[in-house]
Amino acid sequence: MTAHRTRPLRVRSVGTALGRVDGTEKVTGRATYAADHADGVPGDVLHLWLVQSTIAKGRVVEVRPEHALSHPGVVDVIDHTSAPRLVDTENGELAILQDAAVGFRGQIIALVLAETAEAAREGAALVEVSYEAAAHEAELREDNATYRPDSVNPDLETDTFQGDVDAALREADVVVEQTYRTAYEHNNPLEPHATIAWWGEVDGRATLSMFDSTQGVHGVVASLVPMLGVEPDQIRVRAPYVGGGFGSKGEPHAHVMAAALAARTTNGRPVRLAVTRQQMFSLTGYRTATISRFRLGARSDGTLTAIAHDVLEQSSVVREFAEQTASPTRMMYAAPNRRTTHRLARLDVAVPSWMRAPGEMPGMFAHEVAMDELAVACGVDPIVLRERNEPDLDPETGKPFNNRRLLDCLHRGAERFGWDARPREARTQTDGDWWVGTGVAAATYPAMKTPGNLARVRSLEGGGYAVAIGCVDIGTGARTVLTQIAADALGVEADAVDLSIADTRLPSASVAGGSSGTSSWGSAIVAAAQLFRDDHGASPDPGVETTASAEDDPAAESHAFHSFGAVFAETRVHRWTGEIRVPRLLGVYSVGRVINPVTARSQFLGGLVMGLSAGLFEESYRDSRFGHVVTQDLASYHVASHADVLDVDAEWLEEADEIFTPMGSRGVGEIGIVGTAAAVANATYHATGIRRRSIPLTPDQFLDDPGT
Amino acid sequence: MDSQITLSVNGTSRSLTVDSRTTLLDALRERLGVTEVKKGCDHGQCGSCTVLLDGRRELACLALAVARDGVEVVTADGLAHDGLHAVQQAFLDHDGYQCGYCTPGQVCSAVGMLEEVKDGHPSHVTTDLEADVELTDDEVRERMSGNLCRCGAYAGILAAVRQAAGA
Numbered sequence: 001m002t003a004h005r006t007r008p009l010r011v012r013s014v015g016t017a018l019g020r021v022d023g024t025e026k027v028t029g030r031a032t033y034a035a036d037h038a039d040g041v042p043g044d045v046l047h048l049w050l051v052q053s054t055i056a057k058g059r060v061v062e063v064r065p066e067h068a069l070s071h072p073g074v075v076d077v078i079d080h081t082s083a084p085r086l087v088d089t090e091n092g093e094l095a096i097l098q099d100a101a102v103g104f105r106g107q108i109i110a111l112v113l114a115e116t117a118e119a120a121r122e123g124a125a126l127v128e129v130s131y132e133a134a135a136h137e138a139e140l141r142e143d144n145a146t147y148r149p150d151s152v153n154p155d156l157e158t159d160t161f162q163g164d165v166d167a168a169l170r171e172a173d174v175v176v177e178q179t180y181r182t183a184y185e186h187n188n189p190l191e192p193h194a195t196i197a198w199w200g201e202v203d204g205r206a207t208l209s210m211f212d213s214t215q216g217v218h219g220v221v222a223s224l225v226p227m228l229g230v231e232p233d234q235i236r237v238r239a240p241y242v243g244g245g246f247g248s249k250g251e252p253h254a255h256v257m258a259a260a261l262a263a264r265t266t267n268g269r270p271v272r273l274a275v276t277r278q279q280m281f282s283l284t285g286y287r288t289a290t291i292s293r294f295r296l297g298a299r300s301d302g303t304l305t306a307i308a309h310d311v312l313e314q315s316s317v318v319r320e321f322a323e324q325t326a327s328p329t330r331m332m333y334a335a336p337n338r339r340t341t342h343r344l345a346r347l348d349v350a351v352p353s354w355m356r357a358p359g360e361m362p363g364m365f366a367h368e369v370a371m372d373e374l375a376v377a378c379g380v381d382p383i384v385l386r387e388r389n390e391p392d393l394d395p396e397t398g399k400p401f402n403n404r405r406l407l408d409c410l411h412r413g414a415e416r417f418g419w420d421a422r423p424r425e426a427r428t429q430t431d432g433d434w435w436v437g438t439g440v441a442a443a444t445y446p447a448m449k450t451p452g453n454l455a456r457v458r459s460l461e462g463g464g465y466a467v468a469i470g471c472v473d474i475g476t477g478a479r480t481v482l483t484q485i486a487a488d489a490l491g492v493e494a495d496a497v498d499l500s501i502a503d504t505r506l507p508s509a510s511v512a513g514g515s516s517g518t519s520s521w522g523s524a525i526v527a528a529a530q531l532f533r534d535d536h537g538a539s540p541d542p543g544v545e546t547t548a549s550a551e552d553d554p555a556a557e558s559h560a561f562h563s564f565g566a567v568f569a570e571t572r573v574h575r576w577t578g579e580i581r582v583p584r585l586l587g588v589y590s591v592g593r594v595i596n597p598v599t600a601r602s603q604f605l606g607g608l609v610m611g612l613s614a615g616l617f618e619e620s621y622r623d624s625r626f627g628h629v630v631t632q633d634l635a636s637y638h639v640a641s642h643a644d645v646l647d648v649d650a651e652w653l654e655e656a657d658e659i660f661t662p663m664g665s666r667g668v669g670e671i672g673i674v675g676t677a678a679a680v681a682n683a684t685y686h687a688t689g690i691r692r693r694s695i696p697l698t699p700d701q702f703l704d705d706p707g708t
Numbered sequence: 709m710d711s712q713i714t715l716s717v718n719g720t721s722r723s724l725t726v727d728s729r730t731t732l733l734d735a736l737r738e739r740l741g742v743t744e745v746k747k748g749c750d751h752g753q754c755g756s757c758t759v760l761l762d763g764r765r766e767l768a769c770l771a772l773a774v775a776r777d778g779v780e781v782v783t784a785d786g787l788a789h790d791g792l793h794a795v796q797q798a799f800l801d802h803d804g805y806q807c808g809y810c811t812p813g814q815v816c817s818a819v820g821m822l823e824e825v826k827d828g829h830p831s832h833v834t835t836d837l838e839a840d841v842e843l844t845d846d847e848v849r850e851r852m853s854g855n856l857c858r859c860g861a862y863a864g865i866l867a868a869v870r871q872a873a874g875a
């Protein structure tokens with residue numbers, strides 16, 4: 001293995017609309033997701049069902065399995081007294097069944113194995129558990145979010161300060177000081193999490209094999225290895241098809257450990273665990289609710305002099321996760337005086353985790369509604385306001401941005417959307433019983449690459465090339481775009497590339513997350529292909545191979561890399577019912593080179609739809625008396641359905657960012673959700689004159705006259 | 709309690725034993741290995757288990773297998789017996805999916821829905837109950853709303869259904 005300094009790719013297939021290479025499998029249903037696997041699973045599976053705690057805090061006194069065991073088909077009940085021991089329990093989320101402690105309602109406290117899923121489920125209902133309950137705290141309030149984490153996700157400063165915010169606010173001509181709230185949200189990929197696991201033995205060493213619904217097979221191994229006390233080569237994880245993740249499959253959650261532990265007890269018989277939709281609401285991560293206190297100080301023309309963003313949110317006592325809600329505030333607009341802070345309430349609740357654009361999504365909702373309020377307060381058009389606050393250098397690092405094109409996105413969007421025709425005043429347009437308005441918000445997302453990626457290129461008989469990297473396609477189109485990248489890096493047609501992914505037997509790859517997948521994996525593939533050509537020439541003998549990782553361009557050190565976008569929304573708010581419709585939603589993005597216009601467009605549209613959904617519908621309602629989410633299914637947790645989504649469109653600027661990656665791309669997966677809810681909220685204000693500062697925006701919030 | 713039932717699955721007769729608690733979805737997936745029918749919620753709330761039962765679209769998770777002895781099941785894979793169905797090809801043409809998990813259900817739902825339109829079934833947004841249904845964008849959106857797509861591929865799904873309706 002060698003680290004190779006890549007050269008910019010000569011693009012031929014990249015940039016073209018190659019159809020998804022796995023399309024036929026998906027439209028016929030032949031694609032096999034984790035729970036679908038039968039081939040390659042040795043023998044009849046045992047079905048695993050989870051027993052979850054019904055108290056939020058305390059300890060399990062006794063688990064009585066008798067009734068469950070007498071139910072036909074039930075094979076075993078495993079609890080904290082009988083579960084295999086882990087050698088490392090530092091990850092409190094994954095270290096299940098190691099002691100009697102209960103840290104949140106819904107925690108896994110026992111496992112039931114049975115011959116059928118029906119028996120396993122019934123068995124789980126028949127397990128009797130007695131508890132010793134303790135007082136718990138499950139409500140995020142402004143007065144209990146006082147804990148200062150050492151860092152925020154992924155490894156960012158908790159607080160930042162520049163200049164003197166308070167003095168600047170005192171001297172400002174215009175001040176906007178408001179509090180913005182975002183709701184608890186659950187990722188809800190359509191494929192529920194599932195794991196098939198079995199243990200075997202190779203050369204006298206125990207081995208664990210899994211099919212898992214994950215965004216990163218190598219990451220699952222890395223998480224399990226220290227806890228199970230095995231070597232990485234003792235675990236194999238595969239994930240050929242994954243039905244979405246949106247962050248919730250970014251790291252293994254407790255159910256993966258449940259499957260691994262249960263399978264340890266079955267003498268090699270495979271165990272299948274299909275997490276239910278209801279269980280997902282306590283076990284597979286979610287986005288914390290956020291409370292953002294924003295203070296903007298500006299001169300009368302809207303030029304910012306101070307930006308302060310103080311965030312209150314929650315984590316879990318079981319495992320810390322601090323959403324980086326104020327991180328975009330650090331780089332978005334120019335201002336000499338700045339401040340960002342994060343404080344957490346550490347609650348006795350399920351463990352929060354990544355959800356699409358953690359940080360940027362809730363943070364930019366707050367920032368972009370605050371900017372809209374500032375535009376109104378200054379009597380300045382919202383796009384002009386953003387022009388006046390464009391920084392020359394990245395306010396956070398002082399480095400030049402590589403290609404910051406926020407204004408180009410805003411201007412292009414304004415042109416397409418017909419922004420010029422917009423009346424400046426709110427509550428001035430109606431169509432029948434509907435108030436009509438438009439709004440805009442900016443979007444941003446950092447360009448990220450993750451270290452630790454390796455790709456392998458091998459020449460095949462007949463002129464083709466096997467390209468291998470152990471990454472996962474969760475629906476993004478990775479299989480397709482990596483095929484295109486490999487083809488161009490090798491200088492061959494796409495159909496000469498035989499790409500293998502999604503197996504830990506393949507070279508190491510980072511998680512499909514942080515919009516970093518294509519940048520990280522693609523760079524490694526380019527490195528391996530270029531080195532392969534350097535070493536073996538244009539007509540290699542079959543069977544020669546090269547494995548390589550990509551070395552960063554040294555110029556990357558001296559730049560700040562971020563993508564930008566502008567989201568425009570038209571909303572209609574019904575005068576009598578408050579119903580909100582969004583007839584038009586447009587996003588214009590600057591993301592470096594788009595590798596495949598079809599799959600990238602679907603990523604942008606999917607992000608816009610999820611942002612719209614967050615803006616209007618999504619709220620996990622937690623009953624803090626009991627600590628659990630009440631709205632734990634797809635009827636009560638509404639995600640945007642087809643009828644909710646009208647004209648949604650996306651386009652992007654032609655460009656290439658060749659300092660960042662040899663492909664010129666910066667990543668597209670998350671930016672579509674950023675700013676979208678703010679654009680919708682700003683448009684509802686423009687329609688009705690009623691300013692709402694929390695999402696989801698619901699009809700009842702728009703029934704009053706403005707000012708009342 | 710176990711019962712013996714027979715299902716016709718994509719034209720092949722299959723006999724199997726089911727627990728009276730077994731849903732048609734689990735009978736297909738777990739007993740018969742027909743895994744192209746997906747389970748997104750098991751509660752009739754997402755549409756990913758949509759199949760054609762005796763020609764009509766239905767949610768397999770809401771049907772008990774014992775109650776559907778003898779039913780004719782057609783799945784997304786079954787629609788592709790002579791190459792892809794026009795609806796499936798349209799989903800490919802318009803990228804009406806990303807992860808593909810909702811897709812077999814969307815495809816079956818679209819096929820069933822287009823039949824309903826042909827048969828003159830009105831929907832919540834149909835304004836003229838006397839006339840033939842005009843398949844507007846709003847009609848498609850409304851009629852396909854039982855099939856959630858968390859990847860948000862609705863624009864592609866709409867375009868695909870319109871293409872297939874014209875075919």
Ligand code: FES
Pocket residue numbers: 746747748749750751752753754755756757758767768769770
């Ligand atoms: S699995 Fe049947 S509707 Fe969701």
Ligand code: FES
Pocket residue numbers: 190243244475804805806807808809810811856857858859860861
């Ligand atoms: S394609 Fe992923 S849920 Fe529809």
